[in-house]
Amino acid sequence: MNAFLLKRLFTSAVSLILLIILVFFLVRLTGDPASLFLPVDASEEAREKFRELNGLNDPILVQFFRYIGDLAQLDFGTSMRRAEPAIDAVLRGFKWTLQLAAITIALVTCLSIIIGSLAAFRAGGIFDRIVTFFSLIGASAPDFWIAIVAIVIFSVNLGWLPTSGTGSIWHWIMPISVLFIRPFGLILQVVRGSMLSVLSSGYIKTARAKGVKDTVIIFVHGLRNAMLPVITVIGDQAAGLLNGAVIVETIFGFPGVGKLMIDSILQRDFAVVLASIIVTAVAIFIMNILIDILYAILDPRIRY
Amino acid sequence: MTHKGTKTEPSILRQWLRMLLRDKFALCAAIFLLVLVLAAFLGSFLLDDIATKQNLRGRNAPPFDFAKQWIFWLGGDALGRPLLARIIVAARNTLMIAGSAVSVSIVIGCFLGLIAGYSSKFFSHLIMRIADVIMSFPSLLLAVIILYMLPPSVLNIVVVLAITRIPVYLRTARAEVLEIRERMFIQAAQVMGASNKRIIFRHILPIIIPTMVTIATLDFAFVMLAESSLSFLGIGIQPPEITWGLMVAQGRPYLTTAWWLSFWPGLAIILTTLSLNLLSNWLRVVLDPQQRWRMEVGGSKNG
Amino acid sequence: MKFSTYLKGGLISLMIALPAMANAKGVTIVLSEELDIVDPCEASRSNIGRVVLQNISETMTELHPQNGLQPRLAESWEDMGGGTWRFNLRQGVSFSDGSAFDSADVAHSLARIKSDQLSCEIGAKYFGGMELSTKIVDDHTIDITANPAQPILPLLLSTVTMMRSTEPMDAYVKTPIGTGPYTFDQYIRGMQINLSANPNYWGEAGSVTKAKYIFRSDSAVRAAMVAAGEADIAPNIALQDATDGNTDFSYPNSETVYMRIDHEVAPLNDVRVRKALNHAVDREAFVGSILANGTLLATGMTPPSTIGYNHDLKPYAYDQQAAKSLMAAAKADGVPVDTEIRLIGRINNFANVQETMEALQSMFNDVGFNVKLEMYEVAEWLEYYSKPFADDRGPIMVEAQHDNANGDPVFSMFFKYASEGLQSGINDSKLDAMIADATSATGSTREAKWKDTFKYIHEDLVGDVMLFHMVGFSRVNDRLDFTPSIRTNSELQLSQIAFK
Numbered sequence A: 001m002n003a004f005l006l007k008r009l010f011t012s013a014v015s016l017i018l019l020i021i022l023v024f025f026l027v028r029l030t031g032d033p034a035s036l037f038l039p040v041d042a043s044e045e046a047r048e049k050f051r052e053l054n055g056l057n058d059p060i061l062v063q064f065f066r067y068i069g070d071l072a073q074l075d076f077g078t079s080m081r082r083a084e085p086a087i088d089a090v091l092r093g094f095k096w097t098l099q100l101a102a103i104t105i106a107l108v109t110c111l112s113i114i115i116g117s118l119a120a121f122r123a124g125g126i127f128d129r130i131v132t133f134f135s136l137i138g139a140s141a142p143d144f145w146i147a148i149v150a151i152v153i154f155s156v157n158l159g160w161l162p163t164s165g166t167g168s169i170w171h172w173i174m175p176i177s178v179l180f181i182r183p184f185g186l187i188l189q190v191v192r193g194s195m196l197s198v199l200s201s202g203y204i205k206t207a208r209a210k211g212v213k214d215t216v217i218i219f220v221h222g223l224r225n226a227m228l229p230v231i232t233v234i235g236d237q238a239a240g241l242l243n244g245a246v247i248v249e250t251i252f253g254f255p256g257v258g259k260l261m262i263d264s265i266l267q268r269d270f271a272v273v274l275a276s277i278i279v280t281a282v283a284i285f286i287m288n289i290l291i292d293i294l295y296a297i298l299d300p301r302i303r304y
Numbered sequence B: 001m002t003h004k005g006t007k008t009e010p011s012i013l014r015q016w017l018r019m020l021l022r023d024k025f026a027l028c029a030a031i032f033l034l035v036l037v038l039a040a041f042l043g044s045f046l047l048d049d050i051a052t053k054q055n056l057r058g059r060n061a062p063p064f065d066f067a068k069q070w071i072f073w074l075g076g077d078a079l080g081r082p083l084l085a086r087i088i089v090a091a092r093n094t095l096m097i098a099g100s101a102v103s104v105s106i107v108i109g110c111f112l113g114l115i116a117g118y119s120s121k122f123f124s125h126l127i128m129r130i131a132d133v134i135m136s137f138p139s140l141l142l143a144v145i146i147l148y149m150l151p152p153s154v155l156n157i158v159v160v161l162a163i164t165r166i167p168v169y170l171r172t173a174r175a176e177v178l179e180i181r182e183r184m185f186i187q188a189a190q191v192m193g194a195s196n197k198r199i200i201f202r203h204i205l206p207i208i209i210p211t212m213v214t215i216a217t218l219d220f221a222f223v224m225l226a227e228s229s230l231s232f233l234g235i236g237i238q239p240p241e242i243t244w245g246l247m248v249a250q251g252r253p254y255l256t257t258a259w260w261l262s263f264w265p266g267l268a269i270i271l272t273t274l275s276l277n278l279l280s281n282w283l284r285v286v287l288d289p290q291q292r293w294r295m296e297v298g299g300s301k302n303g
Numbered sequence C: 001m002k003f004s005t006y007l008k009g010g011l012i013s014l015m016i017a018l019p020a021m022a023n024a025k026g027v028t029i030v031l032s033e034e035l036d037i038v039d040p041c042e043a044s045r046s047n048i049g050r051v052v053l054q055n056i057s058e059t060m061t062e063l064h065p066q067n068g069l070q071p072r073l074a075e076s077w078e079d080m081g082g083g084t085w086r087f088n089l090r091q092g093v094s095f096s097d098g099s100a101f102d103s104a105d106v107a108h109s110l111a112r113i114k115s116d117q118l119s120c121e122i123g124a125k126y127f128g129g130m131e132l133s134t135k136i137v138d139d140h141t142i143d144i145t146a147n148p149a150q151p152i153l154p155l156l157l158s159t160v161t162m163m164r165s166t167e168p169m170d171a172y173v174k175t176p177i178g179t180g181p182y183t184f185d186q187y188i189r190g191m192q193i194n195l196s197a198n199p200n201y202w203g204e205a206g207s208v209t210k211a212k213y214i215f216r217s218d219s220a221v222r223a224a225m226v227a228a229g230e231a232d233i234a235p236n237i238a239l240q241d242a243t244d245g246n247t248d249f250s251y252p253n254s255e256t257v258y259m260r261i262d263h264e265v266a267p268l269n270d271v272r273v274r275k276a277l278n279h280a281v282d283r284e285a286f287v288g289s290i291l292a293n294g295t296l297l298a299t300g301m302t303p304p305s306t307i308g309y310n311h312d313l314k315p316y317a318y319d320q321q322a323a324k325s326l327m328a329a330a331k332a333d334g335v336p337v338d339t340e341i342r343l344i345g346r347i348n349n350f351a352n353v354q355e356t357m358e359a360l361q362s363m364f365n366d367v368g369f370n371v372k373l374e375m376y377e378v379a380e381w382l383e384y385y386s387k388p389f390a391d392d393r394g395p396i397m398v399e400a401q402h403d404n405a406n407g408d409p410v411f412s413m414f415f416k417y418a419s420e421g422l423q424s425g426i427n428d429s430k431l432d433a434m435i436a437d438a439t440s441a442t443g444s445t446r447e448a449k450w451k452d453t454f455k456y457i458h459e460d461l462v463g464d465v466m467l468f469h470m471v472g473f474s475r476v477n478d479r480l481d482f483t484p485s486i487r488t489n490s491e492l493q494l495s496q497i498a499f500k
Helices: A003-029 A034-035 A046-055 A060-072 A086-121 A126-138 A143-157 A170-199 A204-210 A214-242 A246-253 A256-265 A270-298 B010-023 B024-052 B083-118 B122-138 B139-149 B154-180 B183-192 B196-231 B246-248 B260-287 C003-022 C046-053 C103-113 C119-128 C151-159 C219-227 C273-281 C319-332 C353-366 C378-386 C410-417 C429-440 C443-461
Strands: C026-031 C061-064 C066-069 C074-081 C084-089 C133-140 C141-147 C183-190 C193-196 C210-215 C235-236 C247-261 C340-346 C370-376 C396-403 C465-477
Touching: A003 A060, A003 B122, A003 B139, A003 C084, A034 A046, A034 C061, A034 C378, A046 B183, A086 A126, A086 A170, A086 A214, A086 A256, A086 A270, A086 C141, A126 B196, A126 B260, A143 A170, A143 A246, A143 B260, A170 A214, A170 A246, A170 B260, A204 A214, A204 A270, A214 B122, A214 B154, A246 C247, A256 A270, A256 B139, A270 B122, A270 B154, A270 C247, B010 B024, B024 B260, B083 B122, B083 B196, B083 B246, B083 B260, B083 C141, B122 B154, B139 B154, B139 C429, B154 C193, B154 C443, B183 B196, B183 B260, B196 B246, B196 B260, B246 B260, B260 C046, B260 C193, C026 C046, C066 C074, C066 C151, C074 C151, C084 C103, C084 C151, C084 C396, C103 C141, C119 C151, C183 C353, C193 C235, C193 C340, C219 C235, C219 C465, C247 C273, C273 C353, C340 C353, C340 C378, C353 C370, C353 C396, C370 C378, C410 C429, C429 C443
Parallel strands: C026 C210, C026 C235, C340 C370, C340 C396
Antiparallel strands: C061 C066, C074 C084, C084 C141, C133 C141, C183 C193, C193 C210, C235 C465, C247 C396, C247 C465
């Protein structure tokens, strides 16, 4: 296990470096931050001044090595727009994103596994049909719809919940619900599909014939083998959430990393773009390593 | 020798049709998809003029006004154009973009995932780390870069969407392969001297396809909606061309005052997803020899 | 519904309302974007201005929508000639940290906005292309010289926020300190900004004692917050969300929308083609449908309240016949009117910009033009709007929205119409002369010259397709007595808010 872990860490580090190089050079091909930061009627001298102050006039390789040098000392540069260290803005946002993502994924995992397994157990039955129907609607409906309609109903009309913001636990109910729906729908279907295959295999039939209780069949025998694709898709959805839930952030005013990343890409705020990509990449890479380890735990036959 | 009274086995087509009829939901789904494909082919040809004629005075016309022509029964959009006509015409672009993006990503993702799961450690690591990099690269950034580097075309958005969706198929395929390759029948095939290529494509691939398809049907919806959020950059579909995702996005500012602008195209997306999923569930049962009996005898009663 | 549900609902409403009740003299304002920088030298940007301008940091002079230029930190001023103006500062004014406000602070603030080591929006936007120098006569008198001479220097100074002479010239400040009626207490990034009343303010205290600024990107949410009582003012909401007559106010927001025409490339270089484009647009059809009621038809680049606005000019009438015959005449002379013209729009430029552009495209094509619409995000759009222009470009029209709330056309005309102007598609020496002339004129001559310039552009040159003077919407909670004005686009003075 240790050798495996070391190897994974090493290869992940290599891909992180690759990612940094890729993003660094590509993002600089895409426009001039000076004209975006300054008003349209600013003079060319003002723009030149901005470029000078931010080191944008130096040859690109010089800028690159300066960046790598700073990075080695954990200096992620200064945001051109915010006049604060890029990493501060990113970590501040990531704190919120991480909380939203963790709670959502935890809820999704528990509920979709339980409900999906039950649906697969009696495939084609009423429970299955209803669950499939509603989960698919949730998974394909536009999320801003759900968010705004929820706000209108629950905040403005009924007054039960606050419209937006982050103060109390009540403020989290709608955002988490909105974030929850799409991954839930998707993963429920994946669980259902996997369980269907597993439940019709030989050893399950044997267990049933032996009279083993249904719940034991599902949750002890069936689930373990169905889990590999399920946790992979959960990981993919979690990665999406770690990249930031933009709709929830913009509508509900959670200052997470998603909106920060989008704004900084559109404003060509290079330092923040790189810093946020690095932070989320590290989180995603670590998660993928954990998922690989989980595969091996769930299915002892797996060798890497 | 055939005896009188023994029927010959019906043709494949009739068998499938009968199984489809068993599952009413799948039947509806199939019909809906057929209508959709027809709309994609013929819609633009038949309804283009009506769908693009602007009428500022008829802006945001509410739906269910049966006094008007039938084409206006779903309401009018922000420029007074009939929503029903717009949705039908938009079917072509939507299905084309979403269809291409999903097809490309599933084929590439599946293929790479199979290799990553089955082949040597080096290739496995290489492919997986590339997948990691793609997962961490924001799709918006990719879209902006492509916008700046390539001449504008609809292909660009298909490329962006396809690339960003590859990792989920890749990783899921690989995960399943890791498990499947340890099974008895694979070891048996290896012992019998089957080539790697044969094992992968003939034995492993059919097992992973159902999961891939399940993911793909839901990915379709995601791609339809993601396409609209990238279109705001000016990449992809430009007005007066339209897709469902774009219609939904354009209806967003009016959500509280003219809900029908976003609702009907959103409903089209939901119904398409539902249909694809129901049909794929049906297909999964039909193609799996161990489960096919559900469609042949008795059906859901024996669930 | 069960009783317990009512109870829960009631408790939650109380929880939300209680802080508001306890804070009876406090207001909550919901802005559309978080403030990335709070330095007062960036106060010309809308959202930053709404927090900082005249609340925290004040200016020497102030432009009132009705009364014109008024004294604020400067009591009086006189033109000494040769580009120099003498300003007499108000006495007994101090910054919120106790230090006295004097000429040294003025000199430093002016130097800072043009500093080499800092990118200040105020300097870039209003003071580009001129040298500023100051001479301190005494603690409360200062001479400011502009080179080239600026007849409207006092008006220009209404944009410059006064900061302490100890502020760094090479870094943005994190906590602005000013002479204004409120102090900047705290900025919890991503969440809120807190202001409270400055007990040592030199002027009259307003009724508002505390202010909280929060940020929500979505207009529907901002409107919902005010409706639900979670916020008091949303200074900027979309037309669609302004549905409540009691709380929603429209105000001219000093923005003008127009199509900038590139005069260098055929067929747009022919004045008949430009006139045809103008006649093809049914401007009236937009008002009350795609755009708000109260949107004005424009004949010039600056809002009607600006001096020098030529009220005699008429917008081009919607006349498809006239457009078609003009095009036919041009075509007969060999002008390639069938060439595909690209119409470049900017996404999210204003509410309903997408519909507006599609409608315009349709109107142009209806009279026989071959117009293709392309919508882009800011960075890409800017490549088309600002020079340098690509050499091999075809005929292009760029949609843009220009903001001028500062009372004089000089802020707009050079950039948009001079041959050297960064966003100008025109190369006309007579126009250049007229602009230069008006810029250096004073008083009523100045007004007259600007009027002539606008007339020349609109009728003789047909510089662009002038469209609309736009209207903005605010939602203000019932419990407040506050009416938005044209200044609401750039500032929100808490001292102007009263409680009912």
